[in-house]
Amino acid sequence: MPLDHTAQGVFPIAPTPFLPDGAIDWPSAERLFAFYASIGADGLTVLGIMGEAPKLEPQESLALLKLAVKYMAGKPIIVGVSAPGFAAMRSLAREAMEAGAAGVMIAPPNTLRTDDQIVGYYAQAIEAIGTDIPVVVQDYPLITSVVMTPGVIRRIVTDNPSVIMLKAEDWPGLEKISTIRTWQAEGTLRPLSIMVANGGLFLDFELERGADGSNTGYAFPEMLIDVVRLAKAGQRDAAHDLFDAHLPLLRYEQQPGVGLAVRKYVMMRRGILGSDAQRKPGAGLSATAKAEVEYLLKRLARFDKRAVM
Amino acid sequence: MPLDHTAQGVFPIAPTPFLPDGAIDWPSAERLFAFYASIGADGLTVLGIMGEAPKLEPQESLALLKLAVKYMAGKPIIVGVSAPGFAAMRSLAREAMEAGAAGVMIAPPNTLRTDDQIVGYYAQAIEAIGTDIPVVVQDYPLITSVVMTPGVIRRIVTDNPSVIMLKAEDWPGLEKISTIRTWQAEGTLRPLSIMVANGGLFLDFELERGADGSNTGYAFPEMLIDVVRLAKAGQRDAAHDLFDAHLPLLRYEQQPGVGLAVRKYVMMRRGILGSDAQRKPGAGLSATAKAEVEYLLKRLARFDKRAVM
Amino acid sequence: MPLDHTAQGVFPIAPTPFLPDGAIDWPSAERLFAFYASIGADGLTVLGIMGEAPKLEPQESLALLKLAVKYMAGKPIIVGVSAPGFAAMRSLAREAMEAGAAGVMIAPPNTLRTDDQIVGYYAQAIEAIGTDIPVVVQDYPLITSVVMTPGVIRRIVTDNPSVIMLKAEDWPGLEKISTIRTWQAEGTLRPLSIMVANGGLFLDFELERGADGSNTGYAFPEMLIDVVRLAKAGQRDAAHDLFDAHLPLLRYEQQPGVGLAVRKYVMMRRGILGSDAQRKPGAGLSATAKAEVEYLLKRLARFDKRAVM
């Protein structure tokens, strides 16, 4: 399915399942992608930071992508192709598209400073990969140290027709979404899908500000799907009730550096992954942290049956 | 009251009340400090970043401190004295102590990189202000860009007897608290008060990891006090229930850059502040943001009568 | 003498003389300012980073400034007023102007990222200090981490009539000077004095690109004055010959962090300062470094009699 500015819903960020010895756990990968398809995910992002992409061999990345394409049966798959050089970015992007991806995501390198540098970088990256590939711009200053004003995003979108989605994870980010939506209402900016992330910490209000959906990786993606559905149906209180019930765990999972370990642990406890292993180098959870997650799951289970283990 | 390593409980971070024209709102300041005293705050921090200290004239800072000392009636007041030069830091610190402060808080400048640079900076700062003033080390990498390992904190504490408190707001920070407490249990680190902050986002588990209390500035400091009390009384579920009820608003208030506007708005709505004004430069809340806060307050009021407006 | 966009020539950055015990060495300060006046310096900058300003008490700063004003007899004195808060910046600026300063220099804080943040910062700073004070914008990314494009400089200059000088120390910076001069030739930017710095490492070509002079602090400011004079007189080869003879030492003095120690050591050897002491915290030169400087001086003395000790 082609990816364009009408994209909406929930595109989970898929982790990469590993065996304790560091090899890819292919049965878990099949189970994982089948799970995403079964809950009605509208798409998927693979090979992002949370997918431990930099630890994968090229052939592993490609095989994982192809498996996702197969299981998601026509739903669009986005592939992270951020790379220090445009040669590698081009190879990754072209190979991904040939393997069935619907688009690529590019984060700015943390050496960029001025507005012109950021705008110039996207122009060069898109020239390198080719203007025929749909591009997701990742705006995540907490991790990239690159701050994009709404004006810079407008310049990138205006200059590059192949940019069709903003992965919005600035923090704070609510006013940025409102500004972009205002410009679009005024007709000074063309349509653009806005999918929010940053661990989902503000999904509730981001949807009300005009986000089209979520592109993040919480261990209960069904909640993200339900919240998006409820918000779009105008059931504001119900959306917040469900979101708030998950917020204590979601906040715990959003911790930088630790989050992936929490996510994999919970997905293992849910029976989706066979192990919570990360490929080296990667930190696991301490015994205390695991007990804290278990406590959060038990508390969550009072409100959401899916957390009953 | 002297400030030492036995400090515990809740030391709110006090905002500085302003009139819409930018002058200090002294009646609100009196009401604010009276409020903190009335709810049983164990101490107070004034003139921190959230107190808009860099916008104050020296005589304003001093008058504000003296007012806090008067109203807090013997409870320890901590004063932020971070400054680009040791001459200014020394003046600030000595004047604050003469005016009744119990200790000072020092954050590392964001140019420090290596372990030795950080350790050396605290040695120089403490030599500059004098070794007789109790010092709080502020560990807040999200804002300062300075990353202190537990080992660096141990070196600072060991080298400088006047360091009596860690304001712990690393993110993630749970394992750091556990590491420090383990070292103290083993006897390889002397006693140290650990007060947690970072907007309170992990207060629930930080207390369970061994924090002595909270040194942050949420608009409902009574909740912080109650959670600390419940946690210390071993009422784990009750502590989490109360914390979780506040988490949606607390998270909203913890947004970098926007948080102070939220805090002042809520404290104005509570009748504590006469206005939510910040002295220039400072951003206010958009109409949409205010409506979001109102919605969060209404939801919170279902669980906590103090949020009924 | 008022400071405006016609400023040109050499404005040395004055170090602050200290006694070995850390007190200000007032006789050396008198000798130093008399020296600058005697060599025909067109102005002076005091209380900058290289003047160890953050280590000075307010009354020391003011006394130093007044002494410089007295000795420079009508030549404009620029005072560094960069500060973390606008209240302190305002006090510093107003007091400096009352004490006889001709203008103030403001560097951007290293937390600024986007073009709009930089432009906004200067607008706020100038509103805080008052629009009647001539302002020098310091563009020094190596130290401040803030990158200003020529476009951002144009916005600052256009928005703020009181900005009359750019202290240009970007690295590389030659094309930036050419761009600004081209805009002025085209009439799209109003006149602006450009004084170059960054230790003088590119003074030779910067003058040819259109710089009005130098605002840096080499231990032989007479060389800077001669090079500016020769360049303006069209004696290109002579200007480069003199500059190149000093380049080995100038490069040695331009080392970040070490440069001030080299400068003070050489000025002590020249008999201008009574000591090379810095107020704490400050690093001195190792014995090896001193021997290297002596060797460089001996080599320089072959070409420039002023280096004969």
Added chain:
Amino acid sequence: MPLDHTAQGVFPIAPTPFLPDGAIDWPSAERLFAFYASIGADGLTVLGIMGEAPKLEPQESLALLKLAVKYMAGKPIIVGVSAPGFAAMRSLAREAMEAGAAGVMIAPPNTLRTDDQIVGYYAQAIEAIGTDIPVVVQDYPLITSVVMTPGVIRRIVTDNPSVIMLKAEDWPGLEKISTIRTWQAEGTLRPLSIMVANGGLFLDFELERGADGSNTGYAFPEMLIDVVRLAKAGQRDAAHDLFDAHLPLLRYEQQPGVGLAVRKYVMMRRGILGSDAQRKPGAGLSATAKAEVEYLLKRLARFDKRAVM
């Protein structure tokens, strides 16, 4: 020839020659490597930042390396393998060694902050590539933002027997070299080759501090070779005379971001490269900059016949 801690002399950083259309200019590459062999270079570094490595396709990188190996006839070739992920770093390193490289160079990613993070990163990288590959640690804070104290370098060297060389380009860096050499003289640090870089700006004194040679990429590498030879022969004045004659041009070539364009331009003027083209994205020299380089060459030619064009 194996690469170990006895490495010394000059290992130029080779640029990658391109045709104006962006294709690799293979005849120029042959001429370039033949040139390095003819002047007596002791080794070579290919595929570094200055070799535009991130713009090359994997097969291009490999072919370039093999050509260098062939022409350098047994002299050690070092290959830059810095990469955002350990999977890519491992592939690059293993392939390079199979193609005839003698060792690899690894720079720390600019996200590292604490001493432990830096030490841990090198441990993980070396575990990933295999402990049988000689490793050069690149210490270049100006570019990487990572500050390694001498103590951190000692930990890395002590922990990892395969680390055999430090590419020292801290700035300032003279005292760091002295500290390391002192430790080795005391026997608290094992032998280690120190090759200096940072454009060669301090080569003269770095050799006197104990550096084994130069690993940088000036357009007249013969000068580097001569200066190293003269310094080792105890001809101090002659070494400085030659170095100082080149310093005005060397300084011009050392400008961040512009330096490669200068280097390629001069090597084209020397007849070594057929073009000064960089593969996109890359900035060329303005007409004014070219004229400045020509002027510097003409001045240099008065002292060094090799600069006669």
